[in-house]
Amino acid sequence: MSNKRIGILTSGGDCGGLNAAIRSIFYRAKNKYKMDVYGIRDGTAGLIKRPVDVMQLTHKTFGGYLLRQGGTFLGSTNKGNPFKIPTNDGKYVDKSKEIIQGYHSMKLDGLIIIGGDGSMQILKKLADKGKMNIVAIPKTIDNDVGATENSIGFHTAVDVATQALDNLQSTAASHRRSMILEVMGRDAGHIALNAGIAGGADVILIPEIKYSINGVIKKLNEMKKNKIQHSLIIVAEAVKKEDGSKVMHKYLDGEKRLGGIGDYIASEIMKKTEIECRVTTLGHVQRGAPPTANDRILASAFGVYAVDLLANKKFNRMVAWNNRRVVDVAIDEGIKTYRDVQRDDPLVETALSLGAYIGEIK
Numbered sequence: 298m299s300n301k302r303i304g305i306l307t308s309g310g311d312c313g314g315l316n317a318a319i320r321s322i323f324y325r326a327k328n329k330y331k332m333d334v335y336g337i338r339d340g341t342a343g344l345i346k347r348p349v350d351v352m353q354l355t356h357k358t359f360g361g362y363l364l365r366q367g368g369t370f371l372g373s374t375n376k377g378n379p380f381k382i383p384t385n386d387g388k389y390v391d392k393s394k395e396i397i398q399g400y401h402s403m404k405l406d407g408l409i410i411i412g413g414d415g416s417m418q419i420l421k422k423l424a425d426k427g428k429m430n431i432v433a434i435p436k437t438i439d440n441d442v443g444a445t446e447n448s449i450g451f452h453t454a455v456d457v458a459t460q461a462l463d464n465l466q467s468t469a470a471s472h473r474r475s476m477i478l479e480v481m482g483r484d485a486g487h488i489a490l491n492a493g494i495a496g497g498a499d500v501i502l503i504p505e506i507k508y509s510i511n512g513v514i515k516k517l518n519e520m521k522k523n524k525i526q527h528s529l530i531i532v533a534e535a536v537k538k539e540d541g542s543k544v545m546h547k548y549l550d551g552e553k554r555l556g557g558i559g560d561y562i563a564s565e566i567m568k569k570t571e572i573e574c575r576v577t578t579l580g581h582v583q584r585g586a587p588p589t590a591n592d593r594i595l596a597s598a599f600g601v602y603a604v605d606l607l608a609n610k611k612f613n614r615m616v617a618w619n620n621r622r623v624v625d626v627a628i629d630e631g632i633k634t635y636r637d638v639q640r641d642d643p644l645v646e647t648a649l650s651l652g653a654y655i656g657e658i659k
């Protein structure tokens with residue numbers, strides 16, 4: 298009997314721990330089930346190409362530094378939806394058939410997709426339409442997939458943001474400045490809240506809790522009274538201006554992304570006080586950094602479990618971290634259950650108890 302064949306693809310924004318997950322999938326599939334494992338390049342784009350853009354994974358693939366490297370060596374895409382790809386003449390084309398044909402042309406017994414909620418939604422739709430056997434592993438630095446306590450990449454992003462606060466502290470103190478650190482997270486404030494606590498931020502602004510510039514200034518003035526003339530402010534990219542407007546950055550290719558709220562906060566403080574502010578926007582180093590031990594462990598545990606699901610023909614499932622172990626839930630649950638920071642999150646209380654200003658909390 299010939300070996301079973303499985304595919305792996307990474308989809309959506311990259312993050313630390315993806316290579317560790319691919320490695321773990323490979324070892325489990327080979328060592329326990331003697332499967333042949335194929336890596337699909339650039340997410341679903343690799344299945345659209347003819348011939349399909351894939352590589353067979355071997356022990357040699359993992360002989361180097363992959364476990365330690367950020368990003369995904371298979372490549373990924375976080376632009377667009379294959380059901381509706383924009384063309385140069387302003388129209389849209391549906392490439393779902395090509396992806397499904399590409400999958401079946403590889404004679405795969407199953408496909409493991411590593412992605413966030415957006416990617417899982419697209420892949421689930423493709424699987425339903427084209428009878429593809431899929432299992433999902435959640436990854437996102439935003440940690441907003443509700444059905445799992447942790448997604449791959451989050452811990453690394455928090456670590457990078459914490460290190461940035463550590464590095465900013467000394468220069469803030471040297472110059473008696475307020476250093477503002479803008480971090481990613483899309484609409485969720487998990488990175489800012491977690492790193493804010495770990496890095497001792499004096500002000501933590503997240504999109505889920507309303508703040509005021511006066512509230513921020515009050516905190517900085519209180520610190521001055523205690524003879525502390527420098528401060529650290531961490532702000533999540535989706536925090537809005539006081540008038541409720543979002544701050545976006547438009548790139549030359551037309552893509553718009555959240556970005557710039559740090560500059561707004563700095564200008565507002567400087568308009569109203571003598572405090573000198575400087576802004577650091579952390580950006581994609583949160584995604585490209587070498588994965589933390591925690592993310593490597595999570596990715597490895599997820600990879601093993603995902604292969605077991607495929608081997609046991611338990612399709613349309615997503616692996617999840619729950620109460621110190623890996624479990625599985627329906628992919629639909631992974632897609633539906635968005636989680637941002639709740640007011641009763643114990644970490645909100647922690648930040649408050651540490652004296653941080655975190656918004657207008659009664």
Ligand code: F6P
Binds near residue numbers: 310375437481534584
């Ligand atoms: O969802 C992950 C994420 O890194 C967000 O935190 C951020 O807003 C966005 O992706 C950035 O996207 P891009 O890589 O397209 O700039």
